[in-house]
Amino acid sequence: MTRDNVISTLRDLLEALQALVLEGPEGMCKSTLLAQFARAYYSTTVSVFLSAANRLSLDPDLIRLDLTKQIHWILNSDVLVIPRYDPTALKLYHQELHGHARRHKLIYYFIVDGLEALGDAPRQALLQHLAELLPFGSRQFRFLFSGDLSYFKTLQTAPLDVKSYPMTQFSIEEAHVMFNDQGLTIDSIKDIRSLCGGIPGRMASILRSLKAGVPLAEIVDNMPATRPEFFDIEWKQVREDDHQTRRLLAVLVHDAKPHTLSLLGPAKQ
Secondary structure, three states, rough: OOHHHHHHHHHHHHHOOOOEEEEOOOOHHHHHHHHHHHHHHHHHHHEEEEEOOHHHHHHHHHHHHHHHHHHHHHHHHOOOOOOOOOOOOHHHHHHHHHHHHHHHHEEEEEEEHHHHHHHHHHHHHHHEHHHHHHOOOOOEEEEEEOOOOOHHHHOOOOOOOOOEEEOOOHHHHHHHHHOOOHHOOOHOOOOHHOOOOOOOOHHHHHHHHOOOOOOOHHHOHHHHHHHHHHHHHHHHHOOOOHHHHHHHHHHHHHOOOOOHHHHHHHOOO
């Protein structure tokens, strides 16, 4: 589902800020939100979506070419045909876009997603390339990233004033919209949100199972086996040397039978 309220908030914040980085754990759908932002403001947005599984997406020359083509499309509404590769073309298009933005009093957004999926070395190398590929420093341009704020403290050739935007959990209202056509009670939706910690990616996983015809009760019963990552946050809150609590959690997670305090007593020993 589209988080229109978050997209609007990002745009409002970027009226005053130069750059924002969306921060949050896996499953917060940062890439999805950035894609939604790009679609919402397609006529004023240039985007780079990186993939650790696709080496071509990490090639600086190909990124440069793609940025050039996107800016050409924004300015001319047609596809740029390049008979041969010209690495200097991007800077010229940056200048043309900047002039266009000033004349028409527009703000253009540049999105970069996928940095956090890279290893430290390739990430650092690519960040330094991005400092050359993106038009930092212009008041007409704003930047949206996903990942970690610390990544951008290492930029050497183009220092950037980046602020953090922590991704928020789905609200009860958003959860209700997500599961609205599944015939669930509001209490069931609240339970799903609670089980998923409000993390959109986890809730989307349950929604896919429901749409595939799996009953909610079966999904919940099988969660420890089929979705163990749902319990990572809770497990990590328990100290390694707290053996008693860890034994109790192990019983609750791996044994499907109902338990009372009297039955759990022996596990405390």
